[in-house]
Amino acid sequence: MASPLQQPLKLALIQLASGADKSANLSHAREKILEAASAGAKLVVLPECFNSPYGCDYFPSYAEPLGKLPSSPPSEKESPSYHTLSQTAKDANVFLVGGSIPELMSSGNKETYYNTLLFFGPDGKLITYHRKLHLFDIDIPGGITFKESDVLSPGNKVTVAPVEGYGNIMLGICYDVRFPEPAILASRGTSGKGPCFALIYPGAFNLTTGPLHWQLLGRARAVDNQTYVALCSPARDMGATYHAWGHSLVADPMAKILTEADEKEAIVYAEMKPQDIQGARKGIPTGEQRRLKVYPDITQGEIKWEE
Numbered sequence: 001m002a003s004p005l006q007q008p009l010k011l012a013l014i015q016l017a018s019g020a021d022k023s024a025n026l027s028h029a030r031e032k033i034l035e036a037a038s039a040g041a042k043l044v045v046l047p048e049c050f051n052s053p054y055g056c057d058y059f060p061s062y063a064e065p066l067g068k069l070p071s072s073p074p075s076e077k078e079s080p081s082y083h084t085l086s087q088t089a090k091d092a093n094v095f096l097v098g099g100s101i102p103e104l105m106s107s108g109n110k111e112t113y114y115n116t117l118l119f120f121g122p123d124g125k126l127i128t129y130h131r132k133l134h135l136f137d138i139d140i141p142g143g144i145t146f147k148e149s150d151v152l153s154p155g156n157k158v159t160v161a162p163v164e165g166y167g168n169i170m171l172g173i174c175y176d177v178r179f180p181e182p183a184i185l186a187s188r189g190t191s192g193k194g195p196c197f198a199l200i201y202p203g204a205f206n207l208t209t210g211p212l213h214w215q216l217l218g219r220a221r222a223v224d225n226q227t228y229v230a231l232c233s234p235a236r237d238m239g240a241t242y243h244a245w246g247h248s249l250v251a252d253p254m255a256k257i258l259t260e261a262d263e264k265e266a267i268v269y270a271e272m273k274p275q276d277i278q279g280a281r282k283g284i285p286t287g288e289q290r291r292l293k294v295y296p297d298i299t300q301g302e303i304k305w306e307e
């Protein structure tokens with residue numbers, strides 16, 4: 001049974017402490033990416049909204065135009081974040097999941113904002129992007145109310161990308177982890193995409209849903225799909241308006257937690273191994289045991305891989 005991961009791959013999740021100063025956040029992210037690379041990581045992940053504080057009040061003022069993704073890059077003046085990520089991926093010689101940043105798209109008088117992830121290769125070239133597909137709109141009385149859709153628009157595709165020499169990964173952002181369907185489609189491989197060896201979600205859960213659901217969702221997606229799952233949060237800052245849960249983690253294909261941070265700034269590492277995916281799929285062969293005469297095969301529906 002072939003593994004969707006071709007060779008071992010060292011993953012680093014940077015639980016970054018970001019503040020209000022965008023250029024300080026960018027330099028700090030760069031330092032940490034170089035540190036992760038010198039520790040041997042080849043795939044490095046930053047958190048959701050790593051270049052700004054997280055919250056609807058901040059999206060417009062921190063947003064950057066990203067050009068016409070993925071083909072024509074923005075100028076350095078338009079998007080210092082794009083260029084810092086691209087240059088740092090190259091200098092560090094890593095595949096870089098650039099957390100996410102607020103994106104501004106202008107068309108005539110209309111301004112649209114997205115929560116956007118940029119994924120770069122070790123040559124500094126953009127491999128793909130993902131715009132948060134499911135916006136974080138929740139209302140838990142006595143807990144947390146948040147409505148990203150007041151400011152943001154959702155992306156319109158499922159994102160699977162090659163990590164050349166290793167295999168494919170699926171990219172999602174935070175609330176996207178609550179939705180099993182894209183993960184199932186990506187991990188099973190369909191329409192010439194996938195199958196993926198890892199599902200990677202920069203995210204920023206909070207002190208209400210974090211303790212209940214963060215690890216549970218990471219492990220659930222791992223056991224559903226028998227893939228690695230990585231959740232990468234910002235460090236917690238109790239002086240900020242949004243208090244991130246932290247606890248960046250990697251779950252293996254048996255849903256075992258390989259590494260988990262606490263709430264402070266940290267880099268956590270995990271070695272992903274082909275035989276661990278094969279072992280999980282051989283031992284518990286749910287991939288071959290579906291009863292598709294009883295319920296529909298969701299991989300046969302139409303999937304939007306492009307916007």
Ligand SMILES: O=C(O)CCC(=O)C(=O)O
Binds near residue numbers: 048173174206209213
């Ligand atoms: O789903 C949650 O509980 C938190 C989601 C979130 O913080 C986000 O999507 O940014």
